[in-house]
Amino acid sequence: MAVLDIKKYPAPVLKKKAAAVSVFDEELQKLIEDMVETMYAAPGVGLAAPQVGVSKRLAVIDISSRDDQHPLIVLINPCVLRTAGEVEFEEGCLSIPEYTAKVKRSESLVVRAHDRNGDEVEIEADGLLAIALQHEIDHLDGFLLIDRISPIKREFFKKRYKKKKTEK
Ligand code: ZN
Numbered sequence: 001m002a003v004l005d006i007k008k009y010p011a012p013v014l015k016k017k018a019a020a021v022s023v024f025d026e027e028l029q030k031l032i033e034d035m036v037e038t039m040y041a042a043p044g045v046g047l048a049a050p051q052v053g054v055s056k057r058l059a060v061i062d063i064s065s066r067d068d069q070h071p072l073i074v075l076i077n078p079c080v081l082r083t084a085g086e087v088e089f090e091e092g093c094l095s096i097p098e099y100t101a102k103v104k105r106s107e108s109l110v111v112r113a114h115d116r117n118g119d120e121v122e123i124e125a126d127g128l129l130a131i132a133l134q135h136e137i138d139h140l141d142g143f144l145l146i147d148r149i150s151p152i153k154r155e156f157f158k159k160r161y162k163k164k165k166t167e168k
Contacts, residue, residue, distance in 0.1 A: 004038045004052040009096045009144060009161070011053075018048075018055045018140045021076050024118035028058075032074055032116055035060045044094045046132045048139030051095050059136035063128050070129050078113035078137050081122070089131050091145050099157065103148045105134045 039047040048059040085107025092100040108126035
């Protein structure tokens with residue numbers, strides 16, 4: 001296993017819609033293991049393949065540090081079947097270090113996906129897991145949490161980001 005390099009905003013791979021996974025081979029299993037290790041090392045509660053430069057519809061989520069009912073989830077080719085309610089939650093992202101913002105999400109949802117063996121699974125989630133699923137699925141569609149905030153806040157973020165860059 002290896003800890004992979006996490007791509008940071010504004011890396012182009014983060015803005016791309018990722019391609020479906022069709023082959024569940026050893027190479028994919030290795031990528032999953034490396035992503036899990038990278039997520040734990042960061043540490044983070046979720047990591048999507050585009051964040052390690054691989055434009056595939058794959059993400060790993062482990063919120064057990066905050067809610068121990070949920071073990072590690074390997075999410076492949078997810079699609080959202082149903083959503084309900086609305087919540088606002090302060091989110092962060094490993095690809096946007098030292099930044100958090102309140103994002104509006106569905107309160108609960110049902111997701112259909114493949115597991116690491118290619119078997120179809122359905123995941124019903126609310127609470128933190130629902131937020132994490134939506135955040136990671138966004139990554140697979142090329143959206144970051146800054147795409148989910150108001151245009152004014154986004155401008156503020158971009159200005160602050162530019163300023164930080166020139167200070168370096
Ligand atoms: Zn993220």
